[in-house]
Amino acid sequence: MGFTNETQALLGGDSLSCLNKKKSNTKRNLSYFLNIITVSIIAYLCFFSTNNNNKKNAPPTVDPHKKKNIIMMVTDGMGPASLSAARSFRQFRDKLAINDILTLDQYLIGSSRTRSSSSLVTDSAAGATAFSCAMKSYNGAIGVASDKSPCGTILEALKLQGYYTGLVVTTRITDATPAAFSSYVDYRFQEDLIAQHQLGEYPFGRAVDLILGGGRCHFLPASKGGCRGDDRDLIEEYSKTWQYVGDREQFDQLQGGKNVSLPLLGLIANTDIPYAIDRNETEYPSLAEQVKVALTALSDATKDSDQGFFLLIEGSRIDHAGHHNDPAAQVREVLAYDEAFEEVIKFIDSSDVETVAISTSDHETGGLVVARQVSENYPDYLWYPEVLLNSTHSGDYLAHKIADYKNKDDSTKLTKFIKHEILENVLGVSDYTDKEVQAILDKANDPANLLYVLNNIVSLRAQIGWTTHGHSAVDVNIYAHTNSPAIKAKLESARAYHGLTGNHENIEIGAFMEEITGSSLSRVTELIRKTEHSPSNNNNKEVFNADAFHGNV
Known part of the structure; x- marks a missing residue:
């Protein structure tokens, strides 16, 4: 059985005639051109859709002139x-x-x-x-x-x-x-x-x-x-x-x-x-x-x-x-x-x-630090907020209350006042030690430092730690x-x-x-360049620690 000229060409046999070649090339070029147009339209539509979606999804800009x-x-x-x-x-x-x-x-x-x-x-x-x-x-x-x-x-x-x-x-x-x-x-x-x-x-x-x-x-x-x-x-x-x-x-x-x-x-x-x-x-x-x-x-x-x-x-x-x-x-x-x-x-x-x-x-x-090691033993993982709840005044307030106590010169009365009125009634601390009471007595005339003694008594029992009286870089x-x-x-x-x-x-x-x-x-x-801003007395009160807690904090 013999093959037609076209079939032979498709199967790798004899070449097509010149007329058939021209027809085939025309069809091929037309198909190629249509493909180009189709791809271009799809690309345009994709770009337009993406651009539109980007505009819709883009965060709104802040209008600096709006109230x-x-x-x-x-x-x-x-x-x-x-x-x-x-x-x-x-x-x-x-x-x-x-x-x-x-x-x-x-x-x-x-x-x-x-x-x-x-x-x-x-x-x-x-x-x-x-x-x-x-x-x-x-x-x-x-x-x-x-x-x-x-x-x-x-x-x-x-x-x-x-x-x-x-x-x-x-x-x-x-x-x-x-x-x-x-x-x-x-x-x-x-x-x-x-x-x-x-x-x-x-x-x-x-x-x-x-x-x-x-x-x-x-x-x-x-x-x-x-x-x-x-x-x-x-x-x-x-x-x-x-x-x-x-x-x-x-x-x-x-x-x-x-x-x-x-x-x-x-x-x-x-x-x-x-x-x-x-x-x-x-x-x-x-x-x-x-x-x-x-x-x-x-x-x-x-x-x-x-x-x-x-x-x-x-x-x-x-x-x-x-x-x-x-x-x-x-x-x-x-x-x-x-x-x-x-x-x-x-x-x-x-x-x-x-x-x-x-x-x-x-x-x-x-x-x-919301935890504190209070002994040489490895610490328990806890702290006690109830200690802070029992404390009903600041150390600063209580330090001045002690410093202003009218019978401060009577050590017996002052000791009783510290134990019962300050530690037990206000701070809710009943397990105070003689050493802690003595530390309070030693600072009774120095409220600025007494407050640290009182606050440490509370912090210790709450198991809260502090690393400085100043600031940190955290x-x-x-x-x-x-x-x-x-x-x-x-x-x-x-x-x-x-x-x-x-x-x-x-x-x-x-x-x-x-x-x-x-x-x-x-x-x-x-x-504001000409604003008066330097110290008037030139005494260079430019403190080493300008943030000293006794004054400005």
Whole structure:
């Protein structure tokens, strides 16, 4: 049987005729051309679809011109162990399940590295300046760079844009953290000058609209119960331009912030507001109460404005409890801050204004360890929160109570007072030793050091350890919350100088606030270059440890 010419060609036999070859090539070229068109169309459609999906899935960008509220929150001296201790203490005290966590726990996004320009271990001044100026500086520096030139702060940059501003703390308002957002001095001990700057006595003019905290001392002369080095009464001088609040009764008259006339100067205590464990509620408001007033007042003031507000909130005395190695005081300070943080969360979730809160620490204090080896034997894996619950006052409070005891010269009466009133009734310690009682007696006239004896008695029994009376270099947590999808997407980026998820330098927090608001710290820096910031008496009180716990912490 013979094959056709075409069949032979297909099977590798004889070639096709010239005519057949031309027909075959034409078909082949047409098929090739159609394939090219098909592939091109598919590629185009895939690209268009992918590009469209990318646009749909791309995180929204933050509009820096949109009205915003920026809430910067600082847990001074709180490290990760402080939060762990407070959480376990609360679970024990309130008989809660082990999965019952703090409000802060629910908003953890990252951690911050804390070193200053002068040391691996920062102080509060340099730590706060990193937030306010987005710049590293030396320990002791308040709003000044490493060369001691003033650096513009985020508070002032936002004030230039029309934001209202506020400061809420539980220490002196002239202390390091609030000072670094509202003043410029070479050394943090210059609190008299800090007070003047906060009231507007510098080239920028008044930048702060609301002040709530302690520190009346640096606004009054010694003749009026203050501690200024001059005779100025700043409260009297500014009484016609600022609404003044000086005690609990006047604070309550603010009606939760509804009866506020800005600017507001609220100096609730002469120095620091007492620890939460010692606070008399009829004399001093809690941090959460102060925060409510500030949020309401600033929100009302900006309701018809194109811009929102900037508010700094500090849980200041967590740090002091760390310096004092006082676990009973510290867990309660952390919980008081957590309550204030919860108020901020509620505010954000109910606000129709784009709002973000960022909470972090300037550093850790005390080198807290939630466990302690109390003998040469290998330790049990435990600690006792019930010991902290039994302790109902701070070591600082009790040390002064002993120092002020009217029968202190009678050793028998003093010993009985220490055993029964202090150790048993207030600290809940009944297994005290003669050596411990004697140690208290030896320091009875020295409350500044007696408090360490008392706090160690509590720490030992709770099996809580401390490694220093100062600060440590441990990384600290970053927490954040916002009602803005665009800001949330940016927060969730781990890229340096872009988001805050993951581990970041502390200066990135200041840079983040500057970027999302479109503000300019450099513009402020130009405006405040001529600010008086050096110590006036040239006595070089440039202390080796500018953060000494006996004075500024």
